[in-house]
Amino acid sequence: MNTDLMRFVPMNTMINSYQMAIKEVDEAFNHLAAARKHLKDIYGDNGGNWRAEVIKANLYYGDLAQAARQNKEAMKKTMWGFIVEKTQIRHLLSEKKMKELDKMIEDEKLPEVETDTVQAFISNLACNLPNLFKEACCEVFDMLRPPRSEYKTNTEFEIRAKVIMNYMVDWSYGSCMLEYRREQSLINLDNVFHLLDGKGSIKYPHDLVTTIKTAIREKLWEAETEYFRCKWHKKRSLHITFKRMDLVKELNRIAGGNRIKSI
Numbered sequence: 001m002n003t004d005l006m007r008f009v010p011m012n013t014m015i016n017s018y019q020m021a022i023k024e025v026d027e028a029f030n031h032l033a034a035a036r037k038h039l040k041d042i043y044g045d046n047g048g049n050w051r052a053e054v055i056k057a058n059l060y061y062g063d064l065a066q067a068a069r070q071n072k073e074a075m076k077k078t079m080w081g082f083i084v085e086k087t088q089i090r091h092l093l094s095e096k097k098m099k100e101l102d103k104m105i106e107d108e109k110l111p112e113v114e115t116d117t118v119q120a121f122i123s124n125l126a127c128n129l130p131n132l133f134k135e136a137c138c139e140v141f142d143m144l145r146p147p148r149s150e151y152k153t154n155t156e157f158e159i160r161a162k163v164i165m166n167y168m169v170d171w172s173y174g175s176c177m178l179e180y181r182r183e184q185s186l187i188n189l190d191n192v193f194h195l196l197d198g199k200g201s202i203k204y205p206h207d208l209v210t211t212i213k214t215a216i217r218e219k220l221w222e223a224e225t226e227y228f229r230c231k232w233h234k235k236r237s238l239h240i241t242f243k244r245m246d247l248v249k250e251l252n253r254i255a256g257g258n259r260i261k262s263i
Helices: 011-043 064-085 095-106 115-144 180-196 208-217 245-255 258-262
Strands: 162-165 169-172 173-180 223-224 228-232 238-242
Touching: 011 064, 011 208, 064 095, 064 115, 064 169, 064 245, 095 180, 115 162, 115 180, 115 228, 115 245, 173 208, 180 208, 180 228, 208 223, 208 228
Parallel strands: none
Antiparallel strands: 162 238, 169 173, 223 228, 228 238
């Protein structure tokens, strides 16, 4: 049985090992600082969704190899998210496709971030843009023609000049607000109309959601953008009147017609 209370280590060996450890720790932190600077060159200093973090505070550092692996995984997710944001591909995706892409990033289904893999990702998106845009149009079309609607202004077969959507606003403690679970639907609607008009993606702060939220804060009951007139009511419904019937007609052409007959 080992009865030693402390393993004997020569003084010089102990001091040398300690000094080497201090030196390597210093070098490691210098490398981390350099790595963070490289990430800042990409994401900038503004913070927000894209932060130049090289160490996540919630990691367990008892296993340094595991900590290093988890850090690299987190950095990879952040970088792919940043790439997706910069390509603005989200503005062309349906809500369903956006969730699929987010899950691919979160589950690390995308490859390592390298020049070839990023170029292949962007090329694949470019080749699929027409199909992605059509899918986004179909999703918005289906949202605007809810089946078995109680309102005469809504129709299941084509979009007309006005639609009424239920459960788009909420009431809490006497104040009104947009139903946060439905905001993405309005963002998608706004994006599709901008793209149909050849204007590109929506721009803050003139987008539909921001315009409605601003009006609600000002205690108003209606708001207007380039494409929509909106009114909301205490029964939680949102009335949307379309200002550009030429774009509505194009949406009906892309997402309606024979597609509706086959559903």
